[in-house]
Structure formats: C-alpha cells, structure tokens
Amino acid sequence: MDFSFGSEYEAFRETVRVFLGENWPLRGEEADLSESERARRFRRRATEAGYLYRNIPRRFGGSEQPPDLLEAQILREEFGRARAPMELTGQGPQMVVPTLLEWGTEWQQERFIPKTVEGDYVWCQGYSEPGAGSDLASLQTRGERVGDEWVIHGQKIWTTHWNRAQYMFALVRTEPDASKHEGISYLLLEMDQPGIDVRPLKQITGASEFAEVFFDGARTPADWIVGERGQGWRVSRSLLKHERNMLGSGARAQGLFRSLIRLATRVERQGHKAVDDPMVAEKLVELMGYVRSQQYSSYIQLTRELQGGESGLLPLLNKIGNSNIAQQISSIALSLLGSDSLLAPGANPRGTTSGNEKWMNQFMGSLGESIAGGTSNIQRNIIAERGLGLPRQESPASKDEAGGER
Amino acid sequence: MNFDLSEEQRLLESSLDRFLAERCPVARVRELFDSGEGLDETLWRGLSELGVMGLHLPEEYGGSGLELLDLAVVAEAFGRHATPGPFLEHVLGGLAIALGGSEEQRSRWLPGLASGELRVSLALAEGEDRWQPEQWQLPGGARVSGVKEHVPHASGADLFVVGLHGGTLGLVEGSDPGLRGEPLEILDRSRPLSRLHLDGAGCDLLPRGAEAAPRMRDAGLVLLAADACGGGIACLDLAVAYAGTREQFGVKIGSFQALKHQLADMAIHIHPARGLFWFAAHAFEHVPEESAVSAALAKAHLTDRFLDVARASVEAHGGIGYTWECDVQFWLKRAVFDRAFLGDPSCHRRRVAEQMDWSE
Ligand SMILES: Cc1cc2nc3c(=O)[nH]c(=O)nc-3n(C[C@H](O)[C@H](O)[C@H](O)COP(=O)(O)OP(=O)(O)OC[C@H]3O[C@@H](n4cnc5c(N)ncnc54)[C@H](O)[C@@H]3O)c2cc1C
Numbered sequence: 130m131d132f133s134f135g136s137e138y139e140a141f142r143e144t145v146r147v148f149l150g151e152n153w154p155l156r157g158e159e160a161d162l163s164e165s166e167r168a169r170r171f172r173r174r175a176t177e178a179g180y181l182y183r184n185i186p187r188r189f190g191g192s193e194q195p196p197d198l199l200e201a202q203i204l205r206e207e208f209g210r211a212r213a214p215m216e217l218t219g220q221g222p223q224m225v226v227p228t229l230l231e232w233g234t235e236w237q238q239e240r241f242i243p244k245t246v247e248g249d250y251v252w253c254q255g256y257s258e259p260g261a262g263s264d265l266a267s268l269q270t271r272g273e274r275v276g277d278e279w280v281i282h283g284q285k286i287w288t289t290h291w292n293r294a295q296y297m298f299a300l301v302r303t304e305p306d307a308s309k310h311e312g313i314s315y316l317l318l319e320m321d322q323p324g325i326d327v328r329p330l331k332q333i334t335g336a337s338e339f340a341e342v343f344f345d346g347a348r349t350p351a352d353w354i355v356g357e358r359g360q361g362w363r364v365s366r367s368l369l370k371h372e373r374n375m376l377g378s379g380a381r382a383q384g385l386f387r388s389l390i391r392l393a394t395r396v397e398r399q400g401h402k403a404v405d406d407p408m409v410a411e412k413l414v415e416l417m418g419y420v421r422s423q424q425y426s427s428y429i430q431l432t433r434e435l436q437g438g439e440s441g442l443l444p445l446l447n448k449i450g451n452s453n454i455a456q457q458i459s460s461i462a463l464s465l466l467g468s469d470s471l472l473a474p475g476a477n478p479r480g481t482t483s484g485n486e487k488w489m490n491q492f493m494g495s496l497g498e499s500i501a502g503g504t505s506n507i508q509r510n511i512i513a514e515r516g517l518g519l520p521r522q523e524s525p526a527s528k529d530e531a532g533g534e535r
Numbered sequence: 536m537n538f539d540l541s542e543e544q545r546l547l548e549s550s551l552d553r554f555l556a557e558r559c560p561v562a563r564v565r566e567l568f569d570s571g572e573g574l575d576e577t578l579w580r581g582l583s584e585l586g587v588m589g590l591h592l593p594e595e596y597g598g599s600g601l602e603l604l605d606l607a608v609v610a611e612a613f614g615r616h617a618t619p620g621p622f623l624e625h626v627l628g629g630l631a632i633a634l635g636g637s638e639e640q641r642s643r644w645l646p647g648l649a650s651g652e653l654r655v656s657l658a659l660a661e662g663e664d665r666w667q668p669e670q671w672q673l674p675g676g677a678r679v680s681g682v683k684e685h686v687p688h689a690s691g692a693d694l695f696v697v698g699l700h701g702g703t704l705g706l707v708e709g710s711d712p713g714l715r716g717e718p719l720e721i722l723d724r725s726r727p728l729s730r731l732h733l734d735g736a737g738c739d740l741l742p743r744g745a746e747a748a749p750r751m752r753d754a755g756l757v758l759l760a761a762d763a764c765g766g767g768i769a770c771l772d773l774a775v776a777y778a779g780t781r782e783q784f785g786v787k788i789g790s791f792q793a794l795k796h797q798l799a800d801m802a803i804h805i806h807p808a809r810g811l812f813w814f815a816a817h818a819f820e821h822v823p824e825e826s827a828v829s830a831a832l833a834k835a836h837l838t839d840r841f842l843d844v845a846r847a848s849v850e851a852h853g854g855i856g857y858t859w860e861c862d863v864q865f866w867l868k869r870a871v872f873d874r875a876f877l878g879d880p881s882c883h884r885r886r887v888a889e890q891m892d893w894s895e
Contacts, residue, residue, distance in 0.1 A: 130537060130538065130539070130540075130541070130604060130813065130814075130817040130821075131536070131537040132536060132537075132538070133536070134536050138536075199536055202536065268893070289754075297542055314801055390893050393893065394893050394894060404893045407885060407888065408887035410884075410885070410891075411881060411884045411888060413888070413893075414832065414835070414884040414885075414887045414888050414891070415835070415836075415884055417832060418808070418811065418832055418835060418836030418839075419836070421810075421811060421814075421832065422807040422808040422810060422811055422836065424810075425538065425807075425808060425809075425810020425813065425814055426806075426807035426809075426810055428536075428538035428810065429538050429539060429809075429810055431538070432536065432538045432539045433539065434539050435536070435537075436539075440804055441806075442806050443806060443807065446802065446803055446806060446807055450803060450807055452569070453803070463858060506796065509795065509796040509799035509800065509801075510792070510795065510796075512798075512799040512802055512803070513795035513796065513798055513799045514795070516797070516799075516802060517775050517795075517798055517802060518775070518779075518862055519775065519778060519779065519789040519790065519795050519798065520779075520786075520787050520790040521790075
C-alpha cells in the first residue's frame, strides 16, 4: 500500500498546479465573458498544454498524450481542487468520440471529433424504443439502403438532450434477415430534417429533457455508418469495456456526499444544525461507509489497471453501487428538507434557506440513475451471471440483456 | 500509487489459506465448535511457527516488525476459514505491551508472546457495553478488584491486559490467586468468553498505557473488520456454490433470477468494502490523523455487512441453512461476535461523528 505518486509524478502535479494558477480562473477582460465561453477558452488552453482529451490525436482537437492513469488521476485531483472545467461530458464526448476513435473511418473522425470535443456538436443517443429497453437488441427501427442513402422508419424513445442535439447516433435494423444481434447497424444522422418528428415527453420532474423521436423516411448518407453493416451491436458494445472501467466512479459519490454534508450543516432543526443531531450524524456516517467503499474500490481498480491485472467482480459493481448511494443520499436529503420537500423544486415562498431545488431534483434524478443505462436489475443479472458464474436463465431474453447501453 | 496488497502480503495470504485449509478445514472447525474448546493447541503451535503471533512485534523481541496491514491479512484469512482460537486478543495484548510497556515489561513478555509460548488475553469490557477506554471504571493500582466481561479464551491464559479507570492499562498474570474466570454460555463457540473476577489481583501498570489503549482498540477494530470481510466473502461463496449444485424444479436453483439477485446484492454489499479495512490498517502506521476514524468506520461498516451477508447466506441454503449441520452457522455466529466485540457499529459511528469536522 503506497499512496505516494513518486517524485516524477509530483513534479507533474507541480506543473499542473502552476498551469492552473496561471490559467484558471480567467483574468482581465476574459473574466467578463459568459461562463460557457470562459470554459471553452480554458479547455482549449488546457488541451494545448496536454491536460485534456489526452487520448484524442492532435489533428482531431485532442492533446494526444500517451496513456497514463496516474497523470490522469493527478489531473482529476488538481482540476477538481481548482474547480477548473474538465473535459466536456455528455453522450458526444463520452460515447460518440471513443466509438469513432475505435471504429470510425478517417473522414468520420475528422468530420465529427473536433467539433464534438469543442462542444459545437451535441449528440443524442437513439437506442431505446417503446418495445426495446432492457432487451435492446429486439429493436425494430429499420434502415434501408436506397441509392447512396439510408432511409429510416420507426421510433426511438427516452432520447435525452433532443432539444440541444444536432446529431443522433442510433442503432437501426438494416439486415432484417439476419439474426437479432447481427442485423443492427450503428448510424449517425442529422436531427434537423423533414423525416424526423420529435415529441417531447414530460418527465417526472416536470422538465422535458427526453423525447420520443419518430422517423418517417429520415435520411442519412450511406457512409455515415460506423463499422460495417450488421456490426452495430458490437460497435455499441465496445464502449462498455471503457464504461465499466469507470475509474472516476468513486469521485461522483464523494461529491454528492459532500453536498449532502453541506445541506446538513445548513439546515436547522429546533435551533440546532441538523448535523449536530446524533441520529442524523449516525446516518451520515453509515452512508460514509458506502461512499468510502466505492472510493477505495475505484483505487483498487486503478491499481490493478496500472499493473495490467484483473479487478475481478469490482468493475461490475460500480454502476449499481453508485445508484444505491445516490438513492440513500436522496432519502437522507429528503428528511433534511423536512416540510420543504412538500414544495415543488425551486418554489421558495417563505424565502427559506434550504434551497430545495437541487435536492428535489437529485431525489428524482437518483431514480433515473437506477433506470437509465441499464436498470439495476439488469446490473444484478450481469453480476450474478458474469461475475458469480451462475447459470444463465433459460429464457429467450437472457443472452440479450443490454445492460449499460448508455 | 498502489492501493493493493504487496507481493509479500499476497504470499502470506495464500500460504495461510493453504495452511488453514489443511490444518483447520471446516470439519475441524465443527469439532472445535461442538466441543466449545476454541483453542486447538496443535493449530496454535503451527500458526506460531508460521510467525503469525509476532508479525507486528519489534524484531528485537522476536517479532517480525511488520505492520497492522500484515496482521489484517491474517485476520481476513481467519474470517474466511472461520478459524477458532485466541488470535485477536493475543496480538492485541502484545501490541499494547509493545506500545505502552516499559523496557522491562517488553523484554519480559514480548518474546514469549511472539513465539506463541505464552498466551495473553484482554480484559476490557465492563457492564452496559463499556468497551471504550474512556468508559472503563475498574480502579487501577498495585492490586485491582472488580469484574471484567467478555474476556476471550481466559482459561489457560498466561497474562491479561486489563483496562483501567482513566483509560489506561495494566498487566495481571494468569496465575494470580486473585483471579477467577467464570465461563459464559456463548453464541460463537469458536471464541469462548468468560467473566473475569479480580479480587485483589496484582497489577503491573503499563507506563504509557493511556496512549496504548486507544491505539490497541483501533487496531482491534481493524482486525475485526478484516475478519468480517473474510467471513462475508466466505458466506457469499458458500451460497454461490450451493446455488450451483442444489436442484429444484428440475434445474439448479442458481438459475432462478430471484436468488441470483439476492446473491448479486450480497456481492454488492461485501466486495467493494474490502478497501475500508485495508486503508484503516495502512492509516494505523502511515496516516495517523485518519487512523481512529477509518478504523471505527471500517469496523462499523464491515461487521454490519458481514451480518447482512451471513443472514442472506442462511436464507439461500433453505431448510438446511437453519440446521446445526450446515456450515453457514459458524459464520453467522462469527458475524454477531465481530459486530459486538469492542463495541457495536452504532457506538463506533457515533465516535466517528464526534471526530468529524463536518464544516470542512
Ligand atoms: C432519465 C433517463 C434518460 C434516458 N436517456 C436515454 C437516452 O438518451 N437514449 C436512450 O436510448 N435511452 C435512454 N433511456 C432509456 C433507458 O436506457 C431505458 O429506460 C432502460 O434501459 C430500461 O428500459 P425500459 O424503460 O424499456 O424498461 P424495461 O426494460 O421495460 O424494464 C422495466 C422493469 O423490468 C425490469 N426488467 C426488464 N428486463 C429484466 C430482466 N431480464 N431481468 C430482471 N428485470 C428485468 C427492469 O429492471 C425494470 O425494473 C433513458 C432513461 C431514463 C430514465
């Protein structure tokens, strides 16, 4: 057990600190720019310095650094400490870019990666359908080659960020005669076209971040296919191996836990801070046991990754571990809000201080987390069958469980 | 950056696994359990020859000069094999003398403890769950009189490390005529407990006992957490193995999804928690400011999870799970022991809460 990074890496840390000290927050006239513009300029500089988008070639807007998990860890720590923007998140940078790097043609990479990394191109994910959720491979939306175009008919659902996305990456059945998994292709398409009709869905929160997307003769060029015809399932799965190695997975739980502590120190009950109530404090410490477990488990995975070893079960436990923690956090937050939880998110008639908006949204969001990207039950199936080696279930659906499609 | 066991620690782990599988397989655990003996002299000697008893003691007194994490690797293996015997109190007693004893006390006791020729036990708890040093009320002095509860393997112990008022420690020799052990009816028959009556027993105070006591307690919490982790993983493994052999409705029960999900939840409970005791053990020597909190947190979390997983394992075994016949009982009872010994999870969570600066 050794938590030091060694002198070489500490020197790297020092360079990063100096860079951050000089470059974040922006100064002078730049300080008055909009938040997103400041973040964009900073990201560009941090990429030039070699700190962001490290696995993306320079010609595609990345910084093309050799893979180094320790440097990556140091960057997470230092950027986090300085509250400096890290890489853009979302389905474009996190799903489309790695997929294109692995499967895309040179022109696709050139055309899509730089603008996605810059944040100019926003993507949505067209996987789920009304009849194909957990059993994703049963999807029915079909694509037909007509001349040098794909023509698409069908429907996607739960499409998040429909309102911001110019592009969709979609799984579409292009080989109707092939078997369930061999008949799917991975297509890119433009959202703004006559063949696409988007109908926003009102979420449990009242917002409409996801939508139904109807395709009625939507078109996309023949060469906007990623991988070969019929390879789409494999193309989409390849991401999973990156996704499972969510090395930063402990960090999210920690961040949320810190916010919860802040809430507990802010909220008062009977003249005392909630955090000083022994019952509340004990609950927080119980939760801390889970949060730290998740954090250390990610360190163990990081270590084994560094040494080229196997982490066994642990990677399979990350997603559900995080969803479980988010659920526990939401239940404590709800008790801390007390009767402020009776109000709609953001409503604040008495000018109270609890600020229920973030937490009411987290309460709802924690539920979304255990559904989106493969439900918790699907995670349990994966843990039991792939992790514990239990027999696969004798049902037609068994081998198709999607798990973690997001 | 390395959050993992070292090569040597893994070697220790695998050699212990081999040793215990051979010298104390579960059939032998059952014999000891049924007899209520707890101590198997041959096993004790074998383990002592492996150097397990003095792993953490200074080399000048015959120990190996290793750290708490090495000891925790041993504790985890014992938990995994449900190994009976006086390991926990023995290594903690030695640690207390190493940390708090005078030169004379160290050279008198440590070599014998390191080699396993002498055996030490702990007399800490008092009524109403007073396990923590600041709660001890037994008045110290050259002679001590009073009662100590839940003293493990008291019979035959050469020495007792006794918790005294003011959170300090003293040594009472097992042969002292002022001592009387009263064996208790116990749940975990692999670790017998007694009530210890002290009646003017001669007591040799540890000069730095007050510093040693909380350190010893923290080390104990880490070792119990390690034991719980090993035990919890064993409960899961037993249930998975059973699910892969038992058939109902013409198929292996492990193909039923409800059972799969229960087993998956057991894995979710126990596997990611291993790092808690690793870190706490590491912190004991290397991150002193985090040592007390991480030890308490590891003990509270892992012993709770051990009990969850042990219960679920009994359930996964069906009717056979509810029998004396079924091996899971050793771990279920061990889980209850690990959870209560040195104070229950709630007590340690409150201790953590008191030490947290939430405003950070
Ligand atoms: C907030 C949010 C955002 C999303 N964003 C997107 C997006 O951008 N793009 C996209 O394509 N999709 C998105 N999704 C969809 C998401 O991936 C699916 O909802 C999810 O995969 C589950 O599919 P389903 O809704 O059809 O539920 P179902 O598959 O019908 O599941 C219903 C219940 O049955 C259980 N179940 C189903 N099969 C099994 C099984 N084999 N074993 C045990 N239990 C089972 C499930 O666990 C669940 O509890 C989003 C969902 C949410 C909630």
